[in-house]
Amino acid sequence: MRKLIFFAVPALLILVAIVVVFARSATPVVDVPSSITTLGQATPVTVQVHDPRGVRKIAATVEQNGASYAVGETTQTSKVADRGWTFTAGVKAAPQLKDGAAKLIVEATSNDLIGNKARIERDVTVVTRPPSLSVDSDQHYLYLGMADLVTFDVSGGWTAAGVRVGDQTYRSWPMPGGKPGRFSLFAFAWNMSPGTAPVVYASVGAGNDVTSPMVFQFPKKEQPHYTTHDLQVSDAFMQKVVNELDPNGSGDPVARFVKINSEMRRANNKTLADLRFKTAEKFLWSQPFARQTHSQAEATFADLRNYIYHGKKIDQQVHLGYDLAVTQHVGVEASNDGQIVYAAPLGIYGNCVVVDHGYGLQTIYGHMSQIDVHVGDTVKRGQVMGRSGMTGMAGGDHIHFAMQLDGVQIDPKEWWDPHWIHDHIARRVDLPGFKG
Numbered sequence: 001m002r003k004l005i006f007f008a009v010p011a012l013l014i015l016v017a018i019v020v021v022f023a024r025s026a027t028p029v030v031d032v033p034s035s036i037t038t039l040g041q042a043t044p045v046t047v048q049v050h051d052p053r054g055v056r057k058i059a060a061t062v063e064q065n066g067a068s069y070a071v072g073e074t075t076q077t078s079k080v081a082d083r084g085w086t087f088t089a090g091v092k093a094a095p096q097l098k099d100g101a102a103k104l105i106v107e108a109t110s111n112d113l114i115g116n117k118a119r120i121e122r123d124v125t126v127v128t129r130p131p132s133l134s135v136d137s138d139q140h141y142l143y144l145g146m147a148d149l150v151t152f153d154v155s156g157g158w159t160a161a162g163v164r165v166g167d168q169t170y171r172s173w174p175m176p177g178g179k180p181g182r183f184s185l186f187a188f189a190w191n192m193s194p195g196t197a198p199v200v201y202a203s204v205g206a207g208n209d210v211t212s213p214m215v216f217q218f219p220k221k222e223q224p225h226y227t228t229h230d231l232q233v234s235d236a237f238m239q240k241v242v243n244e245l246d247p248n249g250s251g252d253p254v255a256r257f258v259k260i261n262s263e264m265r266r267a268n269n270k271t272l273a274d275l276r277f278k279t280a281e282k283f284l285w286s287q288p289f290a291r292q293t294h295s296q297a298e299a300t301f302a303d304l305r306n307y308i309y310h311g312k313k314i315d316q317q318v319h320l321g322y323d324l325a326v327t328q329h330v331g332v333e334a335s336n337d338g339q340i341v342y343a344a345p346l347g348i349y350g351n352c353v354v355v356d357h358g359y360g361l362q363t364i365y366g367h368m369s370q371i372d373v374h375v376g377d378t379v380k381r382g383q384v385m386g387r388s389g390m391t392g393m394a395g396g397d398h399i400h401f402a403m404q405l406d407g408v409q410i411d412p413k414e415w416w417d418p419h420w421i422h423d424h425i426a427r428r429v430d431l432p433g434f435k436g
Contacts, residue, residue: 026052028108028118036104038125038159038204039090039097045072046086047106049118054079054111060087062094064102064126069094077111090126097126099157127157131202133212138428140216142198144224145190145302145411149428150200150214151175151183158202164211165189165198170406173281173359177430185359187405190226190302190320194218224411226302233257233309237395245347245392258315260348261307261393265317268347272354272364273407278341280358285336286433289363289415290381292333292399295324301402301411320409321364321402328397329370331384335363335401335412340377340385349400350391355379360407366400367391 028051036045039062049055060072071094072087089104091097104124110116134153142148152172154161162172163186170186186198199211242249242256245264249256299319307315334355341362342354349366353373356362369389379385388399403412414420426434 026110026112027116028055028110030106030108030118030120032104032106032120032122036122036124038127038157039102039104040127040130040157040204041090042088042092043090044086045089045104046084049083049085049108050081051083051108051110052081054081055083055108056111056115057109058085059107060089061105061107062089062097062102062124062126063105064097064100067096068105069096079111091128097128099126099128102126125157125159127159127204129156131156131158131161131204131210133161133200133202133210135200135212135214136428137215140198140214141222142188142216142218143222143411143414144188144192144194146414147185147187147405147410147424149183149185149425151181151428152200152212153181154202156202158204158210161202162186162200163198164201166192166196168192168408169201170408171360175429176283176432179430183429185361185405187408187410189408190318190411194223224302226304227300228304228306229299230306230308233307233314238309241393254309254314257309258307261315261317264347268349269320269409271346272342272404272409275341275354275356275362276360276404276407279356279360279362280339282358283431284338284356284358285381286431287336287381288418288421289335289403289412290333291335291412291416292324292326292330292401293382295326295399297322298325298398299323301413321366321400322412323398324401325396325398326388329387329389330399332365332368332386332388332399334379334381334383334385335415336381338363338379340373340375340379343371343373343375343377345391348393350394351386351389352392353385355385360405362404363412364400364402364404364409366402367394367398369397 028049031048056077057075062069062071071089102124104122107119132155136151140148163170163184170184172182172184175181201209201211203209238257242253245260246256303319305317306313338355338357341356346352351368351371353365354362368386370387373385390397403410
């Protein structure tokens with residue numbers, strides 16, 4: 001019996017020791033900044049490691065095409081729970097790296113008896129040469145609210161390229177038909193400062209961009225003059241809006257109306273802008289865009305509206321589209337060939353349809369009484385997609401027609417002009433099937 005106790009006590013002590021060791025062990029937590037997306041010649045990387053027992057070792061490697069290259073290691077034992085470590089990754093540390101995709105891998109080993117390891121991987125792009133840009137020499141005539149197209153070549157390593165106008169960025173695409181180079185459809189927004197110079201850019205990540213100017217001009221005599229209108233808000237219209245768009249709300253109807261007209265409008269416009277990610281990487285159209293047949297414009301692009309209620313101004317908003325009226329419940333025609341990317345109610349726009357025409361160019365149709373298409377449907381120019389109406393913030397039966405480019409709403413009128421399509425689009429890129 002004493003022998004059993006003699007052997008059991010040490011075994012128990014060993015078991016307790018093992019339990020204690022495991023209980024006191026930890027696994028490091030490694031954080032690599034999300035800004036690290038590219039590795040150049042010598043890219044500094046600072047990682048943060050958290051472990052209550054400290055860290056015994058941190059090592060960094062880059063994997064590419066099945067090979068692994070060490071780019072940094074520290075074996076300085078630290079008992080500090082939170083530790084930062086900076087190393088330099090890139091071609092100087094691993095000359096075998098080539099331009100293209102790779103993985104940055106950081107491993108940390110805990111400073112305890114178990115030595116648990118943590119590993120984090122981050123997809124990166126290796127850039128051995130900075131990008132170089134060559135932009136077309138065309139004269140680009142820019143107007144408030146209008147769009148244009150620029151072509152360019154980019155060489156060297158880059159992660160994104162396109163056009164930047166002020167704080168707005170427009171994507172670029174490979175030239176159609178397999179031709180060399182790239183092109184970008186870009187807009188000069190209705191509220192952009194006229195002195196803003198658009199530039200073509202190529203990015204290598206983390207804000208390291210190369211830019212190149214383009215030839216452009218702002219013809220003063222042809223800049224649009226936006227109009228200001230006083231829109232009288234009747235009691236009936238106010239009740240219609242708040243009951244339809246805020247059915248469960250309560251309180252002052254004027255405050256509810258203003259909230260709908262401002263906050264809901266911003267949210268709805270963000271929903272529309274986000275549809276830029278649902279675009280085809282090809283031209284879906286080959287003819288000029290068509291205006292609704294026999295329509296009269298009751299409001300035009302970028303009109304400034306003062307909302308007047310009982311003689312008092314209660315709100316002010318900018319109307320980014322055309323209000324086109326024909327007859328009650330007229331068939332709403334697709335302005336051009338494309339694919340439906342939205343077909344549902346959308347707040348102030350009421351029943352709304354959005355057609356994608358490729359390369360971030362989309363048309364918007366609002367206030368419909370009836371929608372006869374579904375997301376994913378292909379439509380042809382002139383095809384009826386539903387019926388006009390007065391849903392949303394519409395005071396009468398009409399079609400709210402708008403266009404957007406990469407999420408920025410633009411003036412449609414140039415797109416209705418076959419000469420403009422020829423000079424600004426078809427002459428610069430291969431627009432399949434275009435005649436004009």
